[in-house]
Amino acid sequence: MTDTISRRSFIGSTVAAGAVAGSFSILNAHAQAGGKKFKAALIGCGGRGNGAAQNFNEAAKMLGVDVTWVGAADWFEASAKNFGTKFAVPADKCFWGGDAYRKIMAGDADIVLIATAPNFRPLHVEAAVEAGKHIFMEKPVAVDPPGARRIIAAGEIAKKKGLSIVAGTQRRHQKNYLESAHRIHEGEMGKILNGQVYWLGSVPWVRPRKPEQSDADYLVKNWVNWAMMSGDHICEQHVHNIDVASWFIGRNPLSANGFGGRSRRESGDQFDVFSVDFDYGEGCHVHSMCRQNKGCYSRVGEAFAGTEGHYDGRVKSHSGTAIAAPEFMSGNPYAIEHFHLIKSIIDGKPLNEAETVAHATMAAIMGRISAYTGQIVRWSDVMLNEKSRFYNDAVTPSAEDFELGNIVAPEDNVCPIPPG
Ligand SMILES: NC(=O)c1ccc[n+]([C@@H]2O[C@H](COP(=O)([O-])OP(=O)(O)OC[C@H]3O[C@@H](n4cnc5c(N)ncnc54)[C@H](O)[C@@H]3O)[C@@H](O)[C@H]2O)c1
Numbered sequence: 172m173t174d175t176i177s178r179r180s181f182i183g184s185t186v187a188a189g190a191v192a193g194s195f196s197i198l199n200a201h202a203q204a205g206g207k208k209f210k211a212a213l214i215g216c217g218g219r220g221n222g223a224a225q226n227f228n229e230a231a232k233m234l235g236v237d238v239t240w241v242g243a244a245d246w247f248e249a250s251a252k253n254f255g256t257k258f259a260v261p262a263d264k265c266f267w268g269g270d271a272y273r274k275i276m277a278g279d280a281d282i283v284l285i286a287t288a289p290n291f292r293p294l295h296v297e298a299a300v301e302a303g304k305h306i307f308m309e310k311p312v313a314v315d316p317p318g319a320r321r322i323i324a325a326g327e328i329a330k331k332k333g334l335s336i337v338a339g340t341q342r343r344h345q346k347n348y349l350e351s352a353h354r355i356h357e358g359e360m361g362k363i364l365n366g367q368v369y370w371l372g373s374v375p376w377v378r379p380r381k382p383e384q385s386d387a388d389y390l391v392k393n394w395v396n397w398a399m400m401s402g403d404h405i406c407e408q409h410v411h412n413i414d415v416a417s418w419f420i421g422r423n424p425l426s427a428n429g430f431g432g433r434s435r436r437e438s439g440d441q442f443d444v445f446s447v448d449f450d451y452g453e454g455c456h457v458h459s460m461c462r463q464n465k466g467c468y469s470r471v472g473e474a475f476a477g478t479e480g481h482y483d484g485r486v487k488s489h490s491g492t493a494i495a496a497p498e499f500m501s502g503n504p505y506a507i508e509h510f511h512l513i514k515s516i517i518d519g520k521p522l523n524e525a526e527t528v529a530h531a532t533m534a535a536i537m538g539r540i541s542a543y544t545g546q547i548v549r550w551s552d553v554m555l556n557e558k559s560r561f562y563n564d565a566v567t568p569s570a571e572d573f574e575l576g577n578i579v580a581p582e583d584n585v586c587p588i589p590p591g
Contacts, residue, residue, distance in 0.1 A: 340528050
């Protein structure tokens with residue numbers, strides 16, 4: 172693995188996805204795929220899992236493909252059973268507990284949708300690849316550097332097995348983003364010199380501890396407030412915008428140098444705010460800022476300045492010369508990502524987004540580690556240099572600990588402080 176990959180190879184996967192998006196009509200796709208049958212299963216039957224399953228059904232309908240839901244797995248019995256009732260999963264194929272995912276892997280699903288808390292992603296994706304399943308996996312795909320590298324490795328095995336892996340970074344399937352990426356990569360705004368990426372919003376939820384809950388149940392329920400479960404919100408939410416920066420610029424950041432802090436959160440151990448300078452090399456820096464504080468200015472998006480134009484939701488050439496983009500599929504990107512997934516399987520041309528989403532996740536993790544430690548974190552530290560203190564910087568408890576039942580929840584409202 173190289174520190175910076177070549178622009179051509181980096182953009183290649185995007186162009187391939189774009190070609191999938193742009194080069195056919197839905198009617199043709201329907202004619203080719205119509206009548207095909209898929210067996211699907213869901214691991215992580217929460218808000219997004221239910222939404223992703225619905226989106227999968229919508230995509231299958233567009234393609235005329237029949238879907239049978241043959242399995243549901245969740246940490247909690249009620250969540251697995253509720254999904255089972257809604258999606259007609261046989262009662263004896265609804266599983267719960269730390270090893271529920273294994274029962275899905277042993278079943279006959281062709282494809283698994285994985286939408287648990289992010290810390291479980293590498294373990295579950297490895298098991299799905301091992302079991303020969305096609306995969307839709309929600310972002311982020313890891314919470315620490317070893318986890319992101321595990322996803323890359325699983326993605327490589329999936330390639331050899333001809334399996335498709337699509338990630339929940341839906342902007343990569345969204346018409347306006349695909350058009351902008353195409354126009355930027357074709358040079359409409361020249362070379363990108365700098366940018367800003369934002370996720371400024373509020374804490375998504377707090378699910379306070381109940382007296383009857385075990386430590387494990389509490390952490391799984393309230394995962395969005397715990398860094399070892401979510402990666403912290405720079406990873407859990409802001410990964411979308413960091414992904415766009417790396418996609419548009421055409422390479423991964425060389426380093427992250429950031430800070431952050433906490434003053435208002437009411438639960439867990441995460442920061443309220445992060446401010447990170449991502450150095451993309453060649454003089455290009457991107458300022459990433461994310462905040463979860465209600466009542467403050469909200470903004471989610473990206474902006475870039477180039478030698479011959481700028482981007483702020485739309486590409487603008489300073490010379491006024493616009494580059495035409497192919498006709499990308501329009502509609503709900505949450506359904507289109509599944510459309511691309513199903514179509515890639517039917518066409519026998521596997522789409523594999525494991526590496527791109529793992530890279531974006533890794534960049535976000537670098538930002539978090541930098542803010543927590545007060546140190547600069549280099550791409551080489553987390554990807555290449557086994558002697559770096561950050562290379563094996565793994566969170567605890569791990570996904571494996573949850574399955575074994577070795578969980579002691581840390582104290583609420585204690586967050587990292589960079590050492591003096
Ligand atoms: N792409 C997007 O725009 C988008 C939007 C929202 C959420 N997400 C992502 O989707 C994922 C899920 O988020 P959510 O909002 O649905 O959270 P949620 O808490 O509503 O759902 C997560 C579900 O996973 C279950 N679960 C947790 N650990 C499990 C395990 N080991 N085995 C089986 N089930 C387990 C939980 O019990 C819960 O039902 C997260 O990674 C989140 O970042 C993506």
